[in-house]
Amino acid sequence: MILKGTPQQTRRRFLKSSALAASAMALPSLPLASQSMQADAHIEILPGDPIGTISPEIYSHFIEHLGGVIYDGVWVGENSKIPNEGGIRKSFIDTMRAVKAPVLRWPGGCFADSYDWRDGLGAASKRPARAAFWDQQDSNRYGLHEFMRTCRLIGCKPYLAANIRTQPARDFYEEIEYCNAPAGDLSSHSAAPAMPNAGAAQRAANGDKQPFDVSLWGVGNESWGCGGNMTPEEYAAAFRRYTAWTPSYSDTPLRFVAVGPNGDDVNWTERLFKALYANPERRKLWGLSIHYYTSGSAAKFAAGDALQFSNDEYYDLLTRGSLMDKVINDHWLAMGSTPGQPNVKLVVDEWGAWYGKGTELGSNYNLSQQSTMRDALLTGITFDIFQRNAEKVGVAAVAQSINCIHSLMLAQGDKFTVTPTFHVFQMYLPHRGATSVRTEFTASSIDNPLGNTPIQVGGNSYIGQIAPVRTLSGLSGSASVPAGQPKQLTLSVVNPHLDQPKTTEIRVRGASVASATGTVLASHDVHDHNDFVNPGAVRPAKAVTGAASGGRWMHTFPPASVTTLLLTLS
């Protein structure tokens, strides 16, 4: 099935194009293959076996002061000719709205632990330019108020990463105060007069009278590495100190996220929890951060290339990406092995495919990379893993939304395109807030010939290594029942086979499928991608339903595809 219109273009032949996603969202219609042929794969959905509610926040986002993410990607400035709303690139806002971005994490990443949040306040002309983590000088033009404006325009919640490496705990709680204290006089004590809170007054003077109401706070970032090279015990002590007292302005407790492991380093989590829970006064942990990036083998070129890859490297990357399931479950078990801890959620706040250098937008766009159909499949595989682990994963944020590792958007000046990954974010919208239900997939698996080779991530080896894995599921996915609609099911399926369509019998235990509609993202070449010349090269097709057969649904999933089916039960 060929869904793209023109041959692959080189990404360097740019064309003026900021026409976002409007075209990408007007889906062409293609027939769903619905045949009465022999099945070579089977899916059984068990609506009576719920896993948990799929948190809408697992489809969240991350932007960092890194390369061209903030400056150019998000922030173009009020006086720019590039369409913007208050300095923020309009096509960025529109795309984030189109995927109903629930949460946006900022300012890092590694950047966060060198950042002074006060530097980005007040008159732009008076803000200090400073050396920043990613070897770039930061003008501080984009600061806290600009970030909050971005969130308001998108309609998403802010998630702030606090600096615990170079700032004391006082700066942390004053940042919370600045963000959340209500304006106006607060009565403090019956014996003392009511008076304005200093943080709130400063915030109002800087243009925002209303509190930002930030509830999600990362207490540091990668504290085992760029965030301070700490041991788990040292980090546990820091976490306790930073969260022992923080100002509170609502009955809903703040959600503090502790720094989790380097990749699949279970030892970090076990030691961290032991140290944290050794002190019975520690009560404020809501989530444990997980960073898991996927890279190719080091066989040819460390981390692999975003655009040039062999069939073996394609299967290898998807196999390594599907290890997200192991990372989630290993750390869930590790947290559970500590007695007395409350129900801490996993917060996978950095994930994606991270390749080596070679496809950057330009020299100032550190870590930007192209994104192909392969990355769309990785996105589907990852979302399905989150959804199958709905009771464990509370928040997840892709790294990063624009001009970076696993981006939904690429932008350079007035040029703009969405990537295939953007389309998968849209295709998974119906799963939000639904009940994930157990689903069994039966299909021939795929051998990963590179399963034994070592990996590096982004050319760095500091992210935790994972034991090699040799097998990739021949068909994977997840299913959910939308809230209050027991006769509906959403099924998403990834067929990673490069050359095999999978004709699949879909059954629902205890019910019959009456009809289905669907959307499919596929392309005749997994190297296909969108660029500034051809921003609509890869886009999904709207499927037309076929007929049910004896309460079952026969569907052919095209090679190298992501499909979402909306099933109606009789």
Ligand code: AHR
């Ligand atoms: O997303 C890029 C970087 O990857 C982040 O700054 C850091 O947290 C991780 O190592």
